[in-house]
Amino acid sequence: MLGELAEKGVRVTVEAEELLKSREADLELIVKLIGLQKPLISKEDVESLLKPPELRPVEVVPAAAFAPLAKEFSSDIRLNHTLDVTGKSRTRGEVENFISYFRNRYERLSRMLRRNGTVQTDLADVRKRLNERVRVVVLISDKKETKKGNLLFEVEDMTGSFKVVVSQSRYNEKILDKARGVILDDVVAITGKVLEPYIIAEEIEWPDLPVVREKSRSENDVATAYLSDIHFGSRYFLEKKLQSFVEWLHGRGEARELAGKVKYLVIAGDVVDGIGVYPNQEKELLVKDIHQQYAMFDDFIASLPDYIEVIAAPGNHDAVRRGEPQPALGKDLVSSDITLVGNPSSLSLEGVKHLVYHGTSIDSMISSIPGTAYAHPEKVMVEYLKRRHLSPIYGGNLIIPENIDYMVIDEPPDVFHCGHVHKNGYVQYRNTLVINSGTFQDRTDFQVKQGHVPTPALVPVYEMKHGRLRTLDFNY
Ligand SMILES: [Fe+2]
Ligand SMILES: [Fe+2]
Numbered sequence: 016m017l018g019e020l021a022e023k024g025v026r027v028t029v030e031a032e033e034l035l036k037s038r039e040a041d042l043e044l045i046v047k048l049i050g051l052q053k054p055l056i057s058k059e060d061v062e063s064l065l066k067p068p069e070l071r072p073v074e075v076v077p078a079a080a081f082a083p084l085a086k087e088f089s090s091d092i093r094l095n096h097t098l099d100v101t102g103k104s105r106t107r108g109e110v111e112n113f114i115s116y117f118r119n120r121y122e123r124l125s126r127m128l129r130r131n132g133t134v135q136t137d138l139a140d141v142r143k144r145l146n147e148r149v150r151v152v153v154l155i156s157d158k159k160e161t162k163k164g165n166l167l168f169e170v171e172d173m174t175g176s177f178k179v180v181v182s183q184s185r186y187n188e189k190i191l192d193k194a195r196g197v198i199l200d201d202v203v204a205i206t207g208k209v210l211e212p213y214i215i216a217e218e219i220e221w222p223d224l225p226v227v228r229e230k231s232r233s234e235n236d237v238a239t240a241y242l243s244d245i246h247f248g249s250r251y252f253l254e255k256k257l258q259s260f261v262e263w264l265h266g267r268g269e270a271r272e273l274a275g276k277v278k279y280l281v282i283a284g285d286v287v288d289g290i291g292v293y294p295n296q297e298k299e300l301l302v303k304d305i306h307q308q309y310a311m312f313d314d315f316i317a318s319l320p321d322y323i324e325v326i327a328a329p330g331n332h333d334a335v336r337r338g339e340p341q342p343a344l345g346k347d348l349v350s351s352d353i354t355l356v357g358n359p360s361s362l363s364l365e366g367v368k369h370l371v372y373h374g375t376s377i378d379s380m381i382s383s384i385p386g387t388a389y390a391h392p393e394k395v396m397v398e399y400l401k402r403r404h405l406s407p408i409y410g411g412n413l414i415i416p417e418n419i420d421y422m423v424i425d426e427p428p429d430v431f432h433c434g435h436v437h438k439n440g441y442v443q444y445r446n447t448l449v450i451n452s453g454t455f456q457d458r459t460d461f462q463v464k465q466g467h468v469p470t471p472a473l474v475p476v477y478e479m480k481h482g483r484l485r486t487l488d489f490n491y
Pocket of ligand 1: 332435
């Protein structure tokens, strides 16, 4: 090192020489010493250049403490067990079960249609009322369009059967439009004139929700987040995006105040991708063991803030019986301490009535009701509410005929939550907030072929005290 310095004509003091003699040639140091442009380099000069740069203290900005409001309140979940099949399946799949299933459906829905002191005629008595106007409450057993464009229905009640015509005429456009939306097994009230062998329909009514109804709100300023179709185990599962949602719940991200209000998390089915749900599904799976898929769900639950209550229903991909109504997931699959409910199920969260249904019958509804489409699942959900039934077309999807029809919507809910179509959708219908909560699964090859565009990682969050709905986007 000293030799190199001497070569460059740099002179150093004896002390500096002492310091430098043991060092190997260091070009950087030589350049720096020359740069000092001093006639004689001192020991201090060398030391100042050898000293490692002083570490500047890193400014630590403490994150504002996250004080979630939801932690302050204890939870209040009430399940309506009478409307949940869990532990109550009694069917043997025989004809008598099928008959009592339909009788139960008809009785409950017709009771809703017989409100307000309306007078009904039994189908057995219709022939006695020729040329008169009657109101009948019936189940639709057949629907045909004639060559002339009239609609012809076969209808039945507990006393008999009859035919109903909705005729094509320019004065009749409104009723004809309504009649086109009538589907098989609908229970409706039809008003019309008896011209044997037909009733000529003038009005058709579904049981529907009451027009005026008070909406329940929670007393505490807490919120519910809605998920569905996470599909743990699928190779399209969006793990990082779900992780961002968890981070958000822990107060790391935007809208922290809202994150801190989340007290409940409701999951409307398709928790896992399942095994053997459709042919060749294994090609789409990353995790091929059903218990491992649910273990991923348990890990997710464990990662949530501990004051959040989770309520989960199964869907058509979950490991319970495929036919609806589906009982709750078993503890042999999900070991977390959460509330497992059936599909469908009714529950109240702090007094706010929730109806949770996976939405498997959305497919058959879309193929039967004109004007409905996968792009707007909320519109199909309104059709359920109008019919007060979650799966009107028997056989459109697999239904197990229990002695009670668990698919009837007995009580108008404040919040109606579905999933299944992987597309977010919201609407307010007669004071019921309708939510389809989308998915955490990316677009699958099948969806590409179908031209279906899902909306992953959008989480609706409802502030139950204020009646405010917001959607959080975890697609960053
Ligand atoms: Fe799904
Ligand atoms: Fe599904």
